[in-house]
Amino acid sequence: MEGLPKQMLATLVGCNYAGTPHELRGCINDVLAMRDTLVARLGFAPGDIAVLTDDDRSAAVLPTGANIKRALADMVARAAPGDVLFFHYSGHGTLVPHSHGHDARQLDEAIVPCDFNLTTDVDFRQLVDLVPQGATFTMVSDSCHSGGLIDQEKEQIGPAAVTDLADGATATTRAVRGRFLPYATVVGHLSGSSGVDASHHVADHLLALFGADASAKFRHHDTPTPSPDGGILLSGCQTDETSADVAADGGKACGAFSSAVQAVLAAHPAPLSNREVVSRARELLREQGFEQHPCLYCSDANVDAPFLCQQEEPAAIPAL
Template identity: 45%
Template sequence: MSMSKSKVTKRAVLVGCNYPYSKFRLSGCANDVQSIKYVIMDKFGFHHDNIKVLTDDNTSPVLSSLLPTGANIKSALNDMLKNAAPGDVLFFYFSGHGTAVPVLVPGKHFRQDEAIVPCDFNLITDLDFRRLVNRVPEGASFTILSDSCHSGGLIEKEKKQNVFVPQALPQQLNLKAKPKFLVFDFINTAIDAAAGFAGNAVDAAAGFAHDGLHKIAEGAHKIFGKDVSLTFHPVQRAGGLLLDPLHEDEGILLSGCDSDETSYDIVSGGKAYGAFTHEVVDILKKMPDSITNKDLMQKAAEAVDKKGYEENQNPCLYCSDKNRDELFLGGLA
């Protein structure tokens, strides 16, 4: 369905988690949000009133409703979808830690689910994003740009598109690079402690290995209640939650790395930023015309590869064949 630009509303939820005052703190995620916000307003016609920002940047007033908790992020996304109309352009941006959730089910092959890590550890997984994408109105689009580790595959069952990355000789950069990655055992142990379960890190990991999702699901549901990820919901664990039928949908994922890789938080020259976000914003600021999802990811992947921030970070594109060649965020305003 074609819609004139004058009738299209562009809506965004932008999230940055620096996890201040913690041993796993990052430096550039709140900065990333401001960079993305500027470029989507300046270039793509997003209006301030249609942008929701959630950060834990300690330089801003701390309002509980604006902190990037799992519940607040999902509430903002649900509101965006609830208000969306056919033809709208929906955008979710995340900069922060990611993790891989091991799914150990007796009698089935081992697999991992990708997840982002909100500031309260209430994980949002690829299953949650799939359910959100399935609610997108006909003719609307939903783009996710995630600068976090294990971000490839964040929309469950979305098709991975091939983006060629030349192996360039990296530049010698004077910077500090920190992985945006939290080991799942650490999250598992923290949830155990918060839920009042006894045991140490070794016991928690062993218990998880034997019980599959049951152990962390029990703790997560005890802490977060109705706001827990669908992955850990009792109904889902009992096999009672069915996904809507999959089809050539409007979900578009631009990930900072593949599902088994790491994205990096960079400090260089007194500035802090996500490696992937920095390159995307630089490309968008300089481009005179609209750019397709495929071409944007091609340029971003080449830029990350050339800079050589760290090994093992290859930005990826996940979407239908049709959306591979669609304009990023509906094109320039």
């Protein structure tokens, strides 16, 4: 109903993969910091923020592929025109062949939930297509190869805008690890449980293990021509790059991109546009010596829209 305040809903996912060969350090810290920012700075209600992390294996809701998609689907199902939806993911990313074909040059983006049930660019495309007109779905993905994670979304800041490190920028000396799992590693991990020993394509293993909970990319699905929508992706890097997981150095471990976004928001109390958040994060990472280039994918209408629909604080009325 017109006049009612819009809903602000969020799903935050952090996967550290503790105790595995793929362990990361800063992903859970990223989403907990973002939760605090959403509440303190951006006006989200704590009860409207779902947090899925893998730090407690007894947790009721772990960030498995099915649970992540279910949480996102529930968030979208609650949405109405004018609502603000937000998804932050920190964890591993990977690239998968587009199909069972032999053209290995065509690779698509995916995130790697704690159970390796990949959530792909097609899943995010289908999710965005369900967002009511007039609502927005903003996604921050601090993972490797995250550029293009919403299939067919328009690139606004991306590889065409990349420049070399300026003179004076120095490479970071902190311990970093890429948030990337090679395709062969993903297939090897899944093949140990799927029983499909002869296949080298991830689709066969995911379908055998997860059935209907596997990504729509690996099942029959229609790919409609996208129209202007409310999907907004701020990616930690380009499709061909890795995102850094930074070990603690006198502070908390974190993702380089997540930390940059936090720093940008903290330094600029006034609302920033999606373009400004990505551009300023790019510049900060360049100054810090990180070789990754955050990107922005969205419709033309959302490039200069305020990040998460921030509003100017009303001016104080002077006392008489």
